[in-house]
Every structure is written in structure tokens, then in C-alpha cells.
Amino acid sequence: MTAPENFPTSLPRVECLIQNGLKSRILMPADPAYAARIDSYWCNSAKLRPSCIVQPRSADDVSKAVVALAKANQPLAVRSGGHTNWAGSNNITDGVTIDLGLLNSTRYDDTNQTAHIGSGGKWKHVYAELEKHGRTVAGGREAEVGVGGFLLGGGNNFYASRYGLACDCVIAYEVVLADGSIVTAKADEHTDLFRALKGGGNNFGIVTCFTMSTIPSGPIWGGLALHPLDIFPAGIKTVVDFTTNNATDPDSSMQFVVGYQPRFGGGVCITIANNMAAVEKPPLLQAALALPEIMSNYKTTTLQEVLTYSSLPPNYYNIWFTLTIKNDASILVKAAELHNQMTKELQAGIPDQDFTSHVAFQPLPRLFVERSHATNASGNVLGLEQNTSDAILIQACASVRTAELEAWARPKVRALVDEVRAFASNIEGGVVPWVYLNYAHSSQEVLQSYGPENIRRLREASSKYDPEGIFQRLCPGGFKISALKN
Missing domain, CATH: 3.40.462 (Vanillyl-alcohol Oxidase; Chain A, domain 3)
Known part of the structure; x- marks a missing residue:
């Protein structure tokens, strides 16, 4: 879609995006596509009204958006599948929502049996594509859940008893950092970031693609x-x-x-x-x-049919709280x-x-922790080993x-x-003590529950990869390292 000639540029947050070459990627409130994207959020609480929505088509587009907004000091939100329910988690009032919905491809690599999965995809589409190759991944248990938020929050899944949490099945992240650089975080490259992203949410950058190990699919x-x-x-x-x-x-x-x-x-x-x-x-x-x-x-x-059994209807105001207790x-x-x-x-x-x-x-069960460690020797920041x-x-x-x-x-x-x-x-x-990010209410102390050593890791990764605190200051959604008191 190409923006019209009379496209409004009076807002600094819109103007900075246009100046950085993203005019054709922007949806304004008067655009029918803007209304459709807002309506597509699962929960009514998330249907806020940003000044505009920018829809990148590549990691390079995401980089341009982040650089423009950071330079202009403009507030932003990041949307993956749009399933997180609390207001401000994946949308923003009067700021810019970076909507990753077009970064939704899934590509299977037969040479190493891995899947490259766009952050804006939904699990029903991921599974459908991988099924063509007789493979699947340890992903979401509900069809409409988005890839990015689910994996960055840890990811309870159908295969956790064999492979651990979904984040530990991620073997590489393509990440746009606050300065616009695009890096790959994996076990032997940006190792500290690789670990921090396994439960650390949106504190360090915008993940545009996840590479996951795959497993055989079937009935x-x-x-x-x-x-x-x-x-x-x-x-x-x-x-x-x-x-x-x-x-x-x-x-x-x-x-x-x-x-x-x-x-x-x-x-x-x-x-x-x-x-x-x-x-x-x-x-x-x-x-x-x-x-x-x-x-x-x-x-x-089939897995696709089972996904529907835990679905809750859309277009409600949803209130979620979570708690972890002894069995x-x-x-x-x-x-x-x-x-x-x-x-x-x-x-x-x-x-x-x-x-x-x-x-x-x-x-x-403790089994999940043991299987996570077996799958991913680099560890995560969830702190479940404390249990x-x-x-x-x-x-x-x-x-x-x-x-x-x-x-x-x-x-x-x-x-x-x-x-x-x-x-x-x-x-x-x-x-x-552990609080599951993907089920938590915004008022719950998620990162605090990971334990002091993991809080230290999160802080160090944030300082290293986002020294100006762009994702702390300008991206208020999510559970923030900067909000930790100790």
C-alpha cells in the first residue's frame, strides 16, 4: 500500500518515520487498514489508539523505525501476534505501534532441521507450514497466540516434558538493537543476549526472527x-x-x-x-x-485441531493473574x-x-527444568532451577x-x-516464587521472581545492548528492568 499524497506529516513521530524512508509502511487512524489492525487485537483492553502504526516488511524496516523513533525521542510499542491482554503491553496511546504482523513467514531448513520463524507469525500458521515437511516445534498451545511474545516470555508447551520450555528450543535470535544494528544472538555469539532473551521480554531490542530446532510431527x-x-x-x-x-x-x-x-x-x-x-x-x-x-x-x-480446545473468545476485556504453587x-x-x-x-x-x-x-514439574537444561546448555533467565x-x-x-x-x-x-x-x-x-510472564497481570512482579543472579544478567545485558535505555524509556509495554527497585 502506498501512502496518499496528502499524507499528514505534522506529528513529529510520523514525520521522523517518513524521513527515514517508511512512508509506505505507515497506517494512519483514518486508514481502514489501521482500524482493521486495531480490531484484530484479541483483547479489547489492548485496542488502544496509537498516532500511527508502522508495518515493517523486513528487519531493515524495523531498524529504520527504531532509529527514527529513538532519535526523535518518541514513545513506541511492539506488537507480535496481539494476544497479550493488558493495556499497553503491545500497543500504545498516541505513540507509534511497530506492528510485526507482516514478518510472519516460516521457513524450514532441511540441512539442519531448523525452522526460521518470523516474530509476527501465529502458531497455527507456523505449524501448518512445518507440517508440509513432516516437522513441528515446541510452540504455543493456542492457535491465535503470536510467536514473539510467547517465546520471549518462556513458552509453556505440549512438549515441555521432553524438551523443556519453548524458549530453550530457540537456537538463534535475529534482533534489532536500539541503535538500529541487526545482530544474531546464539550460544556462541552475543551469548549474554542469547540467554537474556530466554524469558527477558522486550527489554533489549526487537526480535524479528527466531530459529528453532524442530521435531518430527505426526498424529x-x-x-x-x-x-x-x-x-x-x-x-x-x-x-x-x-x-x-x-x-x-x-x-x-x-x-x-x-x-x-x-x-x-x-x-x-x-x-x-x-x-x-x-x-x-x-x-x-x-x-x-x-x-x-x-x-x-x-x-x-492433529495438533491443529487440539489448538482450538483451549481458545477463549475474542473481543472481551480479559483479566489475567497468575501464581505458582507447590504441587x-x-x-x-x-x-x-x-x-x-x-x-x-x-x-x-x-x-x-x-x-x-x-x-x-x-x-x-522439576522435569521441565531438567529438560530445558538438557536442550539448552546455555541456560535462560527464568530462574526455575530455584524451585x-x-x-x-x-x-x-x-x-x-x-x-x-x-x-x-x-x-x-x-x-x-x-x-x-x-x-x-x-x-x-x-x-x-516464580511468576510466568505470559500469564501475568501488569502489576505482578515477574522479573523479580527470576532471582538476584538473573536480575543481574538482565541488567548487564540491557546496559550493554541498549546503553541509552531506549527500550526502557520509550517502550513502556512489558515488564521492565528499569522498574526493578533493587
């Missing part, structure tokens, strides 16, 4: 089952036992959800279970499969009970019942229709997580 077995709400104590026991024994079957994965889902009839429990080697009804999942069901769709299927059934039962209480409050305050809510319990026991990752969520309801419901979700934390703190080792 998988799995699906989901709906259960009556009152079976949640038994369901919780299945996920606790699974987490304890995950090492006996690293091809299987599961999560257990207690939720209010109108599309499923209201209050419900959900088991999502898979075996990535296509073993039907594997022994480790037998207890979960024996739970009373309303319905289930377990079968031998202890009593803590999970408490969380489920608190969720059910919260649901009653939401039902009373939202007469049309147009909302969803849930607490999801996801295994986080001495198997854990459960909790995601607490409410999705509502209006900004007013979001402001009303947010304290309720926060209170749920705070009360679970207080309960768990009375159990030895009950609260695990």
Missing part, C-alpha cells in the same frame, strides 16, 4: 472432557498425581480447569489431555479419563473454591451472564464485555490469587 492423541462442577476435588487429584509422575510418560500432558463457561452450560470442570506420540489413553492419563463426563472428544487427531492438592482445592465464590459475585453483578471465568491448573519441588502453575481469569466491568471485576480476580497465596504460605514450600 497425536488427545482432546478435552467436560465434567460436572462438583467433581473438582477428584479432578484436582488427577492433575496433582500427573505432575508427580510426569517423568514416567514425557509424551503426555494435561491441565485441569474449573470454570464458568456459558458455551458449555455454565459452571463446569474441563480436562485437556494429550499424548504427542499418539498413544491412545496412555496409563498416566487413566485417572483423568475415568472422571465422570458430560462429554468428551478424545481421539487420534499440593489442598492449595488447588482452595483455589477452586475461591473461584466458585468469585463466579457467584460475577453472576450477581452481570445480569446478562455474558462473561467467562476460570482457574486453570497446569503441571510445572526445589514439583509445582503447579495457576492461571486465574475473568473475561467481561466492557471497560467498566473490567475495572469492577479486576480486584476480584486479584483477591482470588492473593487469598490462594496466603493459604499456600501456611504450607511449607507452598508458594513458589
